Amino acid sequence: MNGKANLTTxxxxxxxxxxxxxxCHFNRQRTVLRLRSLVLFGLFCxxxxxxxxxKLPTLTVDGMVYSNVTVTSVTATDIYFTANNGIGSAKxxxxxxxxQKHFHFDTAKAGAAEPNSANGSAGNTPDxxxxxxxxxxxxxxxxxxxxxxxxxxxxxxxxxxxVYSPGWFHPGAIRPDFNTVDVRSSQELxxxxxxxxxxxxxxxxCFLGSELEFNSMTKFFYTDxxxxxxxxxxxxxxxxxxxxxxxxxxxxxxxxxxxxxxSRARGLADGGSVxxxxxxxxxxxxxxxxxxxxxxxxxxxxxxxxxxxxxxA
Numbered sequence: 001m002n003g004k005a006n007l008t009t010x011x012x013x014x015x016x017x018x019x020x021x022x023x024c025h026f027n028r029q030r031t032v033l034r035l036r037s038l039v040l041f042g043l044f045c046x047x048x049x050x051x052x053x054x055k056l057p058t059l060t061v062d063g064m065v066y067s068n069v070t071v072t073s074v075t076a077t078d079i080y081f082t083a084n085n086g087i088g089s090a091k092x093x094x095x096x097x098x099x100q101k102h103f104h105f106d107t108a109k110a111g112a113a114e115p116n117s118a119n120g121s122a123g124n125t126p127d128x129x130x131x132x133x134x135x136x137x138x139x140x141x142x143x144x145x146x147x148x149x150x151x152x153x154x155x156x157x158x159x160x161x162x163v164y165s166p167g168w169f170h171p172g173a174i175r176p177d178f179n180t181v182d183v184r185s186s187q188e189l190x191x192x193x194x195x196x197x198x199x200x201x202x203x204x205x206c207f208l209g210s211e212l213e214f215n216s217m218t219k220f221f222y223t224d225x226x227x228x229x230x231x232x233x234x235x236x237x238x239x240x241x242x243x244x245x246x247x248x249x250x251x252x253x254x255x256x257x258x259x260x261x262x263s264r265a266r267g268l269a270d271g272g273s274v275x276x277x278x279x280x281x282x283x284x285x286x287x288x289x290x291x292x293x294x295x296x297x298x299x300x301x302x303x304x305x306x307x308x309x310x311x312x313a
Contacts, residue, residue, distance in 0.1 A: 055068075056069040058153065059090075066083035076109045078092065079095070092110065093110060131249075132250070139243075141243050142221050142247075143221045143223060150212060151208055151211060152207060160195060162196065162198075162209075163200065164197065165199060166200060167200065169222065174219065176217045176244060178248035179244075183218055183240050183241060187231075188214045188215065191209040191214070194209040196209065214229065
């Protein structure tokens, strides 16, 4: 009996030891996982707050100039900041190239972070199955390219600033021939003749002449004429040419649809053939006609059953 008791005790001790060893191994794995999670979270936080609390004298976003800017956070797609006129944020893709480089903007990373954004690149072709939607999308992309913000600088004593007046542009705009125009041939860079330029619409601030352009074939899409327009790169102008072709094709399709609809309406107004009118009526009311036929069939069957039952009686 004592031998059996000792054997049972040894087995219990072994089982307890094995249980403790398994628990130690489990706790060690859990600790490792926690440490990995903390490290990854720390790296993520470090990436998010990169360049936080950086000071900028001015920041131009969508034509609005912010002064005494303090950058509070920068992500792969956005910049967050405070300024004299409050708290703001902006897409890094909407900043000028110098600031994009300064904040390490990466188009690929931004695209991965915002897979559904439409940035106007050649890889995102509008769906031309819906001409109106494709037309609106192409025009929106052109506006984004043409109206990119430019660097605004405070005017200081000693700066040689050329002033344009009245304003930057004359009223009106030419509607481009979207099917044939090449906006590269109409780009004007006369602002580059001066280091700093401004207009009577922009008191206290000026712009770098080398960063500006005027283009009569993109003026149609200028949204804020109180500000100068960014000098576009060759790739950006080629993208505008591509979008212009889409606009031209969509306008042609929409015109054909409107013409075809008017022709069909005139044909019906003139009477058309009885067969065509009948077919059109049946096609447009197929559900109602089918329901009516089913109802008549049920009524017919009910009458037959009633007459059969009455005759048997």
